[in-house]
Amino acid sequence: MTTADTNAPTNAGPSGNPKRKKALTILSVAVLAGLAIGGYEYVLGTRSEATDNAYVQGNVIQITPQIGGTVTAILADDTDYVKAGQPLVKLDTADAKVLLDQAEANLGQAVRQVRTLYANNSTLNAQIALRQNDIARAQTDVERAADDLKRRQALAGNGAVSKEELNHAQSQLAAAQTALASAKAGVLTAEQQLSSNQAMTAGTTVESHPSVQAAAAKVREAYLALHRATLPAPVDGHVAKRTVQLGQRVAAGTPVMSLVALNELWVDANFKEVQLRNIRIGQPVRLTADLYGKKVEFKGTVAGLAAGTGAAFALLPAQNATGNWIKVVQRVPVRIALDAQELAKNPLRVGLSMEVEVDTRDQSGKTLAEGSHVNTPAQTTVYAALEDAANAEITKVIARNMARAHP
Known part of the structure; x- marks a missing residue:
């Protein structure tokens, strides 16, 4: 065996170290996971805003x-x-029944009194015609008495007419002249009476006369x-x-008592002020209720954003100008309209908790409502029917007192 063989390394490189290889793998996975989470937050996380501070509201x-x-x-x-x-x-x-009976009696009396006013117009016209006939007759008497006096005055110089007869003729002329003046005064009085009576009836009918209308108003009040x-x-x-x-x-x-229209509910979702930058009117919303859980999902639409924070409209608003001030993130109610068919299928109750997620990808809507409602938000015709019935009752009373008695 040579020296080179004895000094050869037993590990050729780092790939031969399993612990180091495992550490590098874990680190790589962590980096990739972080990048994935960051990418989601950047790409998808900004496309929605969610809150669980949301509650069902309705008209109570x-x-x-x-x-x-x-x-x-x-x-x-x-x-x-x-x-x-x-x-x-x-x-x-x-x-109330007693008051209505009294009001109807007063209306009937008012109708009959006004009918009398209209009837007096004809009577006063007839009186004027009669007084004018009296004037013509008195004028004739004056002319005849004047002729008689003139003839007697012509005969008085011859002694054919006594002084007593002459005085009698003069008295007759004076009486005729007085009767003529009285007849003229009678015509003037009748004309003034007619004018006064016509002033109370001109431009109106029995039904629309102020006295009848005043009495009718009392009937309407008592009926209601x-x-x-x-x-x-x-x-x-x-x-x-x-x-x-x-x-x-x-x-x-x-x-x-109270009455709740459960078919006209909406949701007030209280978003933090930092969440409002991307919320627009008309954006779609997904909602779930604690009542049904995740298995039932409601679809809604952002209907509007409140004009102020919840604290601004609180019974005791915050006094932020005090010295011991602590900043608190405010919340703004966002009104979310619900689908009526989904409400009918899965009824909700006022005050129930909801979880809300707004899809904020569509930024074409407004942050504040413009214009007004096309339709009236709420109305009822229940009370209008009562007023119509009151008017019908008034018409009946007037008609009953307008009827002429048959001989």
């Missing part, structure tokens, strides 16, 4: 009486589903008060938070 409608009264019936209870116009609560109507003793549901929804009890005396405006 307070049912309040428009008049005061004693509760006589409760027609709907918590969890009940009611349709728009369905009675919920009834109040005592005894006093009577029928407002029944509290209807303004929209379709579920009853919640009933507080009213039988026999309870409630004042106008006192909440008696």
